[in-house]
Amino acid sequence: MTPARRRTFFNFWLIGPAALAIIIFMVIPLAMMAWISIQSRSYGGGVHWGELSAEAWLRFLFERNLDDSLSWSVTYTVIIIRSIWLSLITTVLSLLVGFPTAFFMATRDRKWRTLLVFMVTLPFWTNLLVRNYAWILILRDYGTANGLLMWLGITDQPLPLLHNQFAVAVGLTYSFLPFMVLPIYSSLEKLDLRLVEAGFDLYASRWQVLRNIIIPLAIPGIIAGSILVFIPALGSYVTPELLGGGKTLMIGNLIGHQFGAARNWPFGAALGLFLLALVLLAMTVYALRGRERGGKP
């Protein structure tokens, strides 16, 4: 073998295991999903292998009437838009709560910061289901929140806090808040305090320093945090299932239903691929923005 050939040979063996893992755990399952999504469904669950059908993809926008004709339907579009909407709300809420939290953490004494970071990650030590059940206890009629409101005399009967979009947004925000706090914290912690002082020196008030210096310099953390919250929120399953009522289905729940009760594997697979495409789109926008930023003179 020539040296060049030998190198290719060894390179092949070096990347081999990783490539194999990617093929087994990513490429094949994705290909299977894509394949399933264009099979015709079997009503008992599963698919009729080999019987190609566009039914699953048509279902996004149409429903089939009894006479087999297609008519336009918004049922699933509504769920998709609601998912995006709730994920955006979650991202904004996380940002509103997360930025001040991260700012507070980053401006503490060094010895406190480690402890605070630990405390932010603490909820992860508890099971997601348990955390969502805890929110049920807080939000239900005569639960903690309503109890407090009534005890304070702000209302005299329970407010509908559970089984609606509000409950889902609160639950999602709570679940993914650390993903927002940590990246912002890390960019704020790196921030050179002398820049803040330079701002004050140049007649900027506290608010102006925050707006013109601190926030612009924390943008990488804010964007990373937003992506990290938006993506898992978009695919969330447990929180809308438990905290949302029947009217707050999100894509994740829809997918779950297709593989469960509805026994519509092709549609489930198509929805799964669609979710993946949404996530890829979000990531691409982020990556392009990053490149634009980096390349600017």
Added chain:
Amino acid sequence: MPLRKPEAGSSSANAIELRGVGKTFGSGAAAFVALRDVSTTIEQNVFFTLLGPSGCGKTTLLRLIAGFEAATTGEILLHGKEIADLPPYRRPVNTVFQSYALFPHMTVAQNVAFGLQMLKQPKDEIARTVDEMLKLVQMEALKNRRTSELSGGQQQRVALARALAPKPRVLLLDEPLSALDLKLRKEMQVELKRLQTETGITFVFVTHDQEEALTMSDKVAVMNEGQILQIGTPREIYNHPANRFVADFIGDINFIKAEIVEVGKTRCTARFDGNQKLSFTPDAEVSKGQKVTLAVRPERIAVANGKNALSATLDNVVYHGTDTLYHFSLGDGTRMLARRQNSDGTIPEWQTGDPFGWAVSGNAVAIVADGPEQTA
């Protein structure tokens, strides 16, 4: 609103007045006194330099004036007004930071415009001032560059332009030249001095480089361990150092332990090194029998051969291009240094242990106190 224009009637001649300013960091056992009882007046329109070794409290003093830190004791007056209650963004002073602290997310022009925008000046006026400032520091060509793409010297210029743009009445500069290489530093020294004279802004300049302090300043305050040891013109500080620390910190100097043996009308005689005698004009009150430390700059020592020459032993001769340095020792072991300019081009033959004759003119001797007591 920031007080930017001197109000009628408050035209005090002093830009800054420090009255017994002290600063203690921490408390209890961890308390650290960074400044103690600093008092001085800085007149308007002067180039005032704080000179001292690293860690002596220079930056702390600037931060107190700028408002980033609050004084533990004493008061700071700016144009005759106590400013303790003013936050930094209300003080009509600007700072050139040691690290420059340019905003990395803005261009050169945006950096310079920042202070003006915060002062809500009209857009066209801001644009005009920015151009004017960039021209002043010769950075017009790089107006739209990101600050991260600039060299150290260029960043320094931008920092200067940014601090000058709001036309502050006092400019604080914290070792602005220390990160530059020698050649650039020399250029910027001249530049800064020119800027100060042209703009008429009071400069409070911090450095640990004694040469920089001597060449640029109208007034120098020498600091050590949180105290001001001496304030004076560069000549006063150099020729009449108030104490040993100041003498030693600024340039090379010889210390000779001596006893005053004779006091005349204008001159006195001191005995040192056993029985050698030196007659000079004292720059302080002396009395017969007083033990003193005499300070003599190396360049004021002449190589002499006559019978009046003082005696010593040669240790080493070092050729330095423009100068030759003579290291010699007195009989009691005191090590001395003389510096002669190589104006005639001859270099003497010598051997360690040769006798060395020297002389000092009467006005070249200063009496210095041993302790670092304040003698402002």
